[in-house]
Amino acid sequence: MAPTRGPRVKKGLLERLDSGEVVIGDGSFLLTLEKRGYVKAGLWTPEAVVEHPNAVRQLHMEFLRAGSDVMQTFTFSASEDNMESQWEAINTAACDLAREVADKGDALVAGGICQTSLYAHHKDEVRIKRLFQLQLEIFARKNVDFLIVEYFEHAVEAVWAVEVLKESGKPVAATMCIGPEGDMHGVTPGECAVKLVKAGASVVGVNCRFGPWTSLKTMSLMKEALQAAGLKAHLMVQPLGFHMPDCGKGGFLDLPEYPFALEPRVATRWDIQKYAREAYNLGVRYIGGCCGFEPYHIRAIAEELAPERGFLPPASEKHCSWGSGLNTHTKPWIRARARREYWENLRPASGRPLCPSLSKPDV
Secondary structure, three states: OOOOOOOOOOHHHHHHEEEEOOOEEOOOOOOHHHHHHOOOOOOOOOOHHHEEEEEHHHHHHHHHHOOOOOEEOOOOOOOHHHHHHHHHHHHHHHHHHHHHHHHHOOOOEEEEEEOOOOOOOOOOHHHHHHHHHHHHHHHHHOOEEEEEEEEEHHHHHHHHHHHHHHOOOOOEEEEEEEEEOOOOOOHHHHHHHHHHHHOOOOOEEEOOOOOOHHHHHHHHHHHHHHHOOOOOOOEEEEEEOOOOOOOOOHHHHHHHOOOOOOOEOOHHHHHHHHHHHHHHHHHHHHHHHHHOOHHHHHHHHHHHHHHOOOOOOOOHHHHOOHHHHHHHHOHHHHHOOOOHHHHHHHOOOOOOOOOOOOOOOOO
């Protein structure tokens, strides 16, 4: 199979999904840029788009080369309540960086908003919707291709966000940071999905907080509820790039390793190929990642689903399928690893004999 594909006229998000195409999202920005020294932990705000635009541009480029079809604006927590006077410049710069990189390939630009800091303290619908509207005005001015409502732990606030963004006339995708237990008010994943679609979302799903396998369980619940309600929507999943079977309802935030000791939990590229296949078999067609999802994880999705997509990403030029490049190694025991069966069945060790395999959430 030939890497990459020739230039073509860009199709929109719904045009791609309606035709059955797989849309590959991007991955981790906050945690990855924190590790690289461009984001401050705790605040988790995206000043880097104006302070260190080359760092953000580089990460966008890495995801594009790995196979991402979407360049999401780095606007997490970039609403006025979090950024004060900086919010407009940050949202504008984030849109420009995402568009610059997207236009180097066949990628779309998604303007992203997330839950506000206000909802937890008071539930002023008018004020919160105004925050979403301010970001939307910039996304509309910059003509993003579609909009993403992501990282919402309360269905009510997510619905408000969809209602505002739907006014733009652009497609809206909505993902919640919930697991199988539902949102923080006890709204089930299925009920969340139904509410989001009725509010106007064309794509629904989950992102962040939980690992791939838990997120797929949540997606299954959403899919069942939408079918039972007779509603049609595309499905989207963007989980953590970590193994998180021991999470409680709050996800990885409650684990003692968050956020500075998560490395032993990182999923392998082979884990992500399995995740991509299971997501596809579930009927999910927008497949990406969130915190901890590095470019090589996105490449793993693109390689696993290359038979369906008909091409490989540029980054696969330096990566042989299932370790087959090892067949040129000088050591015979390493050459023996150049096969799919080896990597699919490997149970990797952590190298930490005194550490437990699971943790107990603090909450």
